[in-house]
Amino acid sequence: xxxxxxVEVRAGxxxxxxxxARALRARFEQxxxxxxxxxxxxxxGKTQFLERTLTDLVxxxxxxxxxxxxxxxxxxxxxxxxxxxxxxxxxxxxRCHLEAEMIGDFLGEWxxxxxxxxxxxxxxxxxxxxxxxxxxxxxxxxxxxxxxxxKPSKYPPLFSSGDAFVITKIDLAEAAEFDRVAAHRSxxxxxxxxxxxETSAKKNLGMDEWLHFLMEKSAKVPAL
Amino acid sequence: xxxxxxVEVRAGxxxxxxxxARALRARFEQxxxxxxxxxxxxxxGKTQFLERTLTDLVxxxxxxxxxxxxxxxxxxxxxxxxxxxxxxxxxxxxRCHLEAEMIGDFLGEWxxxxxxxxxxxxxxxxxxxxxxxxxxxxxxxxxxxxxxxxKPSKYPPLFSSGDAFVITKIDLAEAAEFDRVAAHRSxxxxxxxxxxxETSAKKNLGMDEWLHFLMEKSAKVPAL
Numbered sequence: 001x002x003x004x005x006x007v008e009v010r011a012g013x014x015x016x017x018x019x020x021a022r023a024l025r026a027r028f029e030q031x032x033x034x035x036x037x038x039x040x041x042x043x044x045g046k047t048q049f050l051e052r053t054l055t056d057l058v059x060x061x062x063x064x065x066x067x068x069x070x071x072x073x074x075x076x077x078x079x080x081x082x083x084x085x086x087x088x089x090x091x092x093x094x095r096c097h098l099e100a101e102m103i104g105d106f107l108g109e110w111x112x113x114x115x116x117x118x119x120x121x122x123x124x125x126x127x128x129x130x131x132x133x134x135x136x137x138x139x140x141x142x143x144x145x146x147x148x149x150x151k152p153s154k155y156p157p158l159f160s161s162g163d164a165f166v167i168t169k170i171d172l173a174e175a176a177e178f179d180r181v182a183a184h185r186s187x188x189x190x191x192x193x194x195x196x197x198e199t200s201a202k203k204n205l206g207m208d209e210w211l212h213f214l215m216e217k218s219a220k221v222p223a224l
Numbered sequence: 225x226x227x228x229x230x231v232e233v234r235a236g237x238x239x240x241x242x243x244x245a246r247a248l249r250a251r252f253e254q255x256x257x258x259x260x261x262x263x264x265x266x267x268x269g270k271t272q273f274l275e276r277t278l279t280d281l282v283x284x285x286x287x288x289x290x291x292x293x294x295x296x297x298x299x300x301x302x303x304x305x306x307x308x309x310x311x312x313x314x315x316x317x318x319r320c321h322l323e324a325e326m327i328g329d330f331l332g333e334w335x336x337x338x339x340x341x342x343x344x345x346x347x348x349x350x351x352x353x354x355x356x357x358x359x360x361x362x363x364x365x366x367x368x369x370x371x372x373x374x375k376p377s378k379y380p381p382l383f384s385s386g387d388a389f390v391i392t393k394i395d396l397a398e399a400a401e402f403d404r405v406a407a408h409r410s411x412x413x414x415x416x417x418x419x420x421x422e423t424s425a426k427k428n429l430g431m432d433e434w435l436h437f438l439m440e441k442s443a444k445v446p447a448l
Contacts, residue, residue, distance in 0.1 A: 009229055041348070042375055042379065043368065043371025043375060071351065071378060071379060071380075073377055073378055075377075096320070123351070124350065124378075125349065125350070127295065128352065144370065146400070147266065150297075151266055153297055153299075154295060154296060154297055156295075157295075172400060176370070
């Protein structure tokens with residue numbers, strides 16, 4: 001039993017995941033739903049950011065829903081449901097990431113064509129989530145001002161996979177002595193052309209720019 | 225290629241790790257060095273907390289050293305070396321946790337008997353690090369005030385494995401609207417008898433209580 005063996009087994013699982021993700025992506029595109037995968041460290045504020053995003057979308061008449069992955073508990077789905085959007089919890093039973101197969105299983109009966117957006121909040125993890133394509137059209141990698149500016153250079157596989165970066169808890173930037181220039185540089189070093197949004201869901205800062213980008217990127221009616 | 229298969233392979237790796245960890249623990253005890261494994265989410269402030277701990281120990285004439293694991297970069301070892309204590313970086317090349325074998329390899333030539341304490345700063349991860357015993361005598365699970373009080377209930381395997389809990393960034397508690405009672409309750413629910421330390425390494429808060437506990441627990445001369 002060796003590390004080489006587990007690497008081989010994992011490569012097989014990733015290959016199968018890629019195939020399932022391709023099928024999911026085709027299904028999403030056919031249904032006309034734009035799917036966003038949110039990834040970050042635990043505690044970055046994915047749930048609060050997503051709750052605010054869903055609330056704003058619902059208020060604007062946009063049809064949005066959420067799937068949220070966690071090892072245990074359904075706290076996050078309950079929080080997200082406060083937005084008025086449908087939200088379901090996927091319990092990973094100890095696994096540190098979501099997989100395309102789990103998404104497919106949970107979408108069983110959902111009428112995807114009735115949705116404009118589906119947000120998938122992944123398990124909080126800067127390592128395991130990187131290799132698992134969930135069929136999303138956009139992957140958003142998030143970083144809190146309280147986490148330190150060096151995270152992108154310490155976790156390059158995940159940050160390099162981002163189609164958009166969201167910096168959260170910008171209201172705490174000063175208290176946390178957040179070095180904005182260093183953070184942007186560490187993101188830019190990995191992905192020079194990927195947009196960076198600075199937000200505080202709690203204080204409602206920077207959300208308009210993010211929502212505008214989301215509508216534009218998804219080519220949905222810019223209702224906001 | 226199935227999830228069942230990867231679970232079997234992983235069980236084998238964990239079993240081998242447990243054997244290596246037992247041998248390491250015997251070696252540490254024989255050398256009289258007290259070994260502490262620090263685990264948390266990325267961005268909790270493990271490095272800053274450890275740098276302050278090492279600096280204080282070195283100033284008190286205590287012989288301490290550090291091993292720090294990361295996917296990439298040797299930033300953390302450089303930061304820790306500012307304390308005056310020897311610090312080495314273990315690059316995990318993408319793996320989301322340290323393993324007993326990596327520790328054994330790195331300790332090759334170290335004269336462990338010349339040390340009072342060896343601190344192992346694990347890769348930032350609330351999932352993968354849980355199952356890997358590194359031969360430590362004490363596992364410290366850390367949580368920042370900026371991460372949310374729900375983390376222990378969302379990541380029970382890791383938090384349940386703690387011999388001590390350290391809450392970091394207590395200086396940001398008010399700005400982050402940290403719910404102290406809820407945080408203590410979520411830790412107490414998992415481990416009622418494990419001590420909780422509230423600290424800010426940056427502002428030098430709560431460090432004396434932590435260092436006192438460390439000296440007492442390790443049965444080293446209480447030089448502080």
